[in-house]
Amino acid sequence: MIQQIYPSVAHPFRYELNKDLQFAAAHYVPAEAAGKCSRVHGHTYFANITIAGNDLDSAGFLVNFSEIKKLIHDLFDHSVLNEHTAYFQDDDPDRFPTTEIVARTICEIIQSFLDRSGNKPRCLQVFLRETPTSYVVYRPMGGGSYGD
Ligand SMILES: Nc1nc2c(c(=O)[nH]1)N=C([C@H](O)[C@H](O)COP(=O)(O)OP(=O)(O)OP(=O)(O)O)CN2
Ligand SMILES: [Zn+2]
Numbered sequence: 001m002i003q004q005i006y007p008s009v010a011h012p013f014r015y016e017l018n019k020d021l022q023f024a025a026a027h028y029v030p031a032e033a034a035g036k037c038s039r040v041h042g043h044t045y046f047a048n049i050t051i052a053g054n055d056l057d058s059a060g061f062l063v064n065f066s067e068i069k070k071l072i073h074d075l076f077d078h079s080v081l082n083e084h085t086a087y088f089q090d091d092d093p094d095r096f097p098t099t100e101i102v103a104r105t106i107c108e109i110i111q112s113f114l115d116r117s118g119n120k121p122r123c124l125q126v127f128l129r130e131t132p133t134s135y136v137v138y139r140p141m142g143g144g145s146y147g148d
Contacts, residue, residue, distance in 0.1 A: 006048045009125045013052035019068045023077040027097040030090040046129040053121030103128040103138035
């Protein structure tokens with residue numbers, strides 16, 4: 001696992017956890033403007049997920065680290081991202097598997113899982129590294145609906 005200092009996100013919650021995970025996946029960006037990236041190729045993606053909240057569950061967890069890994073790694077590892085049509089669509093630029101949109105999708109998948117838990121933590125940031133020289137940081141708008 002790459003050792004990395006991640007950008008921090010300001011928030012008022014009492015607890016914050018971070019989970020690093022990685023997955024190997026192929027993709028293509030179905031746009032002429034993507035140049036060589038419009039051809040199928042692969043990456044080992046490194047993600048850092050930031051989750052925060054005020055309350056812990058019955059195990060004393062904000063959320064179990066291993067559940068976060070399972071949600072993302074088990075779904076995307078050794079797969080072709082474009083084939084996950086529930087998340088990515090070749091005919092909609094807002095659903096192409098670019099680094100930006102993969103990061104957003106990871107955040108949405110995790111938030112939807114967290115919404116089903118009793119203590120309701122929030123996914124505040126997804127850092128996603130696609131290559132040794134390229135990464136994206138996604139923070140959901142209102143990720144801090146802090147009044148909830
Ligand atoms: N804003 C984005 N730009 C690019 C994306 C993307 O998802 N969002 N993706 C790609 C390609 O998929 C490619 O895999 C990564 O591009 P790049 O960083 O250019 O890859 P290199 O290894 O060639 O980078 P070098 O630093 O030049 O070695 C392209 N752009
Ligand atoms: Zn790529």
